[in-house]
Amino acid sequence: MFTVTVRDHLMVAHSLRGEAFGPAQRLHGATYVVDASFRRPSLDPDGVVVDIARATEQLRAVIGRLTYRNLDDEPDLAGVNTTTEVLARVVADALVARIRAGELGAGARELAGIAVTLRESHVAWASYERDL
Amino acid sequence: MFTVTVRDHLMVAHSLRGEAFGPAQRLHGATYVVDASFRRPSLDPDGVVVDIARATEQLRAVIGRLTYRNLDDEPDLAGVNTTTEVLARVVADALVARIRAGELGAGARELAGIAVTLRESHVAWASYERDL
Amino acid sequence: MFTVTVRDHLMVAHSLRGEAFGPAQRLHGATYVVDASFRRPSLDPDGVVVDIARATEQLRAVIGRLTYRNLDDEPDLAGVNTTTEVLARVVADALVARIRAGELGAGARELAGIAVTLRESHVAWASYERDL
Amino acid sequence: MFTVTVRDHLMVAHSLRGEAFGPAQRLHGATYVVDASFRRPSLDPDGVVVDIARATEQLRAVIGRLTYRNLDDEPDLAGVNTTTEVLARVVADALVARIRAGELGAGARELAGIAVTLRESHVAWASYERDL
Amino acid sequence: MFTVTVRDHLMVAHSLRGEAFGPAQRLHGATYVVDASFRRPSLDPDGVVVDIARATEQLRAVIGRLTYRNLDDEPDLAGVNTTTEVLARVVADALVARIRAGELGAGARELAGIAVTLRESHVAWASYERDL
């Protein structure tokens, strides 16, 4: 199995709902360093998993919808508890939609799966992975 | 699949038994930067894999039993060759015991698995992963 | 010259004032990984720059006043444009006040200087350093 | 499952064939930081996945055949588009050949699989993993 | 003193002249992860050392003149031994020229100095710093 990963980041405000979150129930914020991984059992004729320039560009587009915002005010996330785990899934699902729309190229439809990791600090991170 | 990881570290002395270890047969030591990962196919009602504060606290408790010690003198590790691989399993198994005892909360009993990575330097690390 | 550095992090919401900040004028947030460095031309009788446990504890205390908050609402920061550079100085000055109050121990009064670096992502960071 | 990873690096010139590569079709170069991971369901009698000194030595030998070269001129790679993905497989397959030849020790024949990650920058990397 | 740093990278082929370079006398290549630091004794009215968006953009422009090339064939570098140290100076001097031309904004003319670090692998890097 081959995997290619590209990295970007987003910077958001939000608050979390639930007593378990303690002080994170207050409005605060985070930088998420985002690693998007694409996997595929064999390579395309160019010898790649996915066109890395397009993957980088599409990850940037997905992140551009979220970054420099207060997630508590985003209509698309209304009623969503924007934990790191949940945001990893939001980013992954948005990438999958773009893959299916052909925005990563025709070859990207042969991807077997995707994983997204959001690093919220030097001591904590969360991932979501799914098949395609 | 969702995964959450928290990081801590421990600093121990020990010696390794077996000719293959060369100079590491002498009493020496290591800092292990420890990454404990918890995985689960779906999120709990709060939108998390595990209460990250409790996970951090329990990892610290497990590590607290090992750190700032000479592992060669620890009764619990008598007869154990404390390689990085073995220590990864020791930490993982201790976390599993705590999960089963309910110390990471009731929800943690729905975890599918755990993985522990010990980084012994910038050029070598070892992991142990197991289902729950 | 000797230098000792300890690392912690804070997670805040804020907005920046000034057209140059573009989308960062909106309410958003950041994780700042904070490195606090203490420097001294010679070591104390124990062979250290500063008691590292106390340095870690005091850095945590300083950060505890800022983290999990919306900096736009903090009375202490009213009228302050909380750029990474400014926050590095806020943290450094708070550490200096604690050093002068003796909270890092009597020996810490012999420190020559301090530097604080705030890493806001994998591609940008800012520092402030000052003499003591 | 246990995994042990060792890190080294190689520095090569090459060019990539295919319009998708844009400016990377020109002769350019890369440092690849190489992580070679060995996995095994249970440990050997010494408590290790593989003799880490031998693993390090064999990874260095494999890399020694590639580093400080222009890959476009290497007879062994004639006709190969040396993308990061392809090079990850080249390194992994060369390690597998050495494992099978007994160069990582008799115990290494019990390895379940191998993975090789090549990090080409702080924002992109590729992996290849295979069973043994 | 305040310092702001932004990171980018370049990927080049080159060869080095001089027996001391051993195998690096052959045509090979490198990824250089580039950290450009700007320092200034006091902040501008916005509370920054330099407009970070412009600094990032100008660093990208400087790197864009070098990346995805064989430096041995670049007319601007004819007769230059493109060691990591020399390239750090090339990048720094190009940034200084842009600062002086006003491309980082009027405020950037008050910068006290600049430093550029090129990381060529996980185990080696070089810096050049100069006053302005």
Next chain:
Amino acid sequence: MFTVTVRDHLMVAHSLRGEAFGPAQRLHGATYVVDASFRRPSLDPDGVVVDIARATEQLRAVIGRLTYRNLDDEPDLAGVNTTTEVLARVVADALVARIRAGELGAGARELAGIAVTLRESHVAWASYERDL
């Protein structure tokens, strides 16, 4: 000013003397990731600060005298409290002795200074720098 840095690591057991060290008064251990930096105002005729292969080799030789040992039993360190700060100076001074003995080449005698950083974990490190 130009600076070149090379990285290696050592793994030792030791205990620290002094109540301030708390549990680190017990015999324990550490991995120190060691960064040795060499600085010089201008480059040599090859365009380097120092022959990086020789610098790497000499750092390895210095570290080879310390690694895989219990520092409490080393005659050369008798009576020395082997804090991270002190060990940074031990490594730096040993490199200086080798520079003066000509082991980094004749050109290395023109070095202006040296700095050594020992990273003991992902959250703490210490440096010692001196002129030559």
